[in-house]
Amino acid sequence: xxxxxxxxxxxxxxxxxxxxxxxxxxxxxxxxxxxxxxxxxxxxxxxxxxxxxxxxxxxxxxxxxxxxxxxxxxxxxxxxxxxxxxxxxxxxxxxxxxxxxxxxxxxxxxxxxxxxxxxxxxxxxxxxxxxxxxxxxxxxxxxxxxxxxxxxxxxxxxxxxxxxxxxxxxxxxxxxxxxxxxxxxxxxxxxxxxxxxxxxxxxxxxxxxxxxxxxxxxxxxxxxxxxxxxxxxxxxxxxxxxxxxxxxxxxxxxxxxxxxxxxxxxxxxxxxxxxxx
Ligand code: SF4
Numbered sequence: 138x139x140x141x142x143x144x145x146x147x148x149x150x151x152x153x154x155x156x157x158x159x160x161x162x163x164x165x166x167x168x169x170x171x172x173x174x175x176x177x178x179x180x181x182x183x184x185x186x187x188x189x190x191x192x193x194x195x196x197x198x199x200x201x202x203x204x205x206x207x208x209x210x211x212x213x214x215x216x217x218x219x220x221x222x223x224x225x226x227x228x229x230x231x232x233x234x235x236x237x238x239x240x241x242x243x244x245x246x247x248x249x250x251x252x253x254x255x256x257x258x259x260x261x262x263x264x265x266x267x268x269x270x271x272x273x274x275x276x277x278x279x280x281x282x283x284x285x286x287x288x289x290x291x292x293x294x295x296x297x298x299x300x301x302x303x304x305x306x307x308x309x310x311x312x313x314x315x316x317x318x319x320x321x322x323x324x325x326x327x328x329x330x331x332x333x334x335x336x337x338x339x340x341x342x343x344x345x346x347x348x349x350x351x352x353x354x355x356x357x358x359x360x361x362x363x364x365x366x367x368x369x370x371x372x373x374x375x376x377x378x379x380x381x382x383x384x385x386x387x388x389x390x391x392x393x394x395x396x397x398x399x400x401x402x403x404x405x406x407x408x409x410x411x412x413x414x
Contacts, residue, residue, distance in 0.1 A: 186346040190355050193355070193378075194354070196366075196408055196411060197361045200354060200360075202304065202357065205228045210276075211235055213294075213297065214244075215227050216301045217269060217272070217297070220265070222259040230255070237255065238269075240282060241273045245270065249266055268296025271295030272294055272295050275294050286306070291306070299336070300316055300318060307352065307356065315356050320359065324363050325339060327384075328382075328383055329384045329385075361402075362379075364402065365400060367389075368399065372385075372399075373389055373396040374387060374389045374396055376397050376409055
């Protein structure tokens with residue numbers, strides 16, 4: 138169900154959110170109490186999304202990029218390696234890699250077989266080797282071996298798409314960016330923040346809801362929540378801090394004891410304490 142744009146204008150929402158408020162919101166149609174829920178206005182959606190972001194900030198005060206890196210190039214390399222691979226495995230691989238390949242020139246002049254062997258545990262190692270060598274060569278040729286600071290320049294580099302560029306901008310250069318990975322897309326659709334499937338459209342839709350200065354930390358928090366609580370198959374709804382604001386409450390077990398057993402990660406005691414467990 139969608140609302141009419143004429144229902145949606147609010148005066149306390151500024152900047153991009155205000156402009157976006159003229160557009161209709163993805164509807165929310167179910168509720169735990171009655172099975173139906175009144176259509177949500179655009180203003181209501183903006184407020185709910187920002188409230189959920191604040192709750193996530195309480196849940197994950199230490200949310201961060203889970204890839205280990207010491208400089209922008211290392212983050213770019215680690216992000217390229219993280220495609221179809223867990224951050225944990227990437228972090229096991231990168232110490233030896235970063236020691237052997239300290240700068241762009243080292244990648245540009247790499248012995249392909251040696252580089253392949255080093256990154257083999259991360260999977261798709263032939264393609265990733267192509268990206269790393271190409272990245273080193275492009276950085277040497279166009280940027281004196283340094284990573285550029287803009288989205289337009291980053292996405293022209295081998296192996297770097299929009300998602301990787303946003304990770305680099307947000308975490309290496311302090312420029313706000315929304316990282317739409319598989320967790321982020323799943324959760325924001327579950328929350329009715331957007332109905333878009335295409336990652337770039339998701340990025341723009343969420344950027345219109347949430348304050349720009351929050352984008353990088355929002356990305357970390359949502360990804361943390363997706364990895365620890367709101368799992369793809371069995372989300373821990375019964376102990377979820379966002380339950381009151383989530384139209385998908387009930388997608389996973391609502392019994393608190395069953396749900397508590399599904400919460401993962403070192404934050405589990407803190408997360409359970411927040412919901413009174
Ligand atoms: S209530 Fe359930 S579906 Fe909604 S965010 Fe929490 S765990 Fe995910």
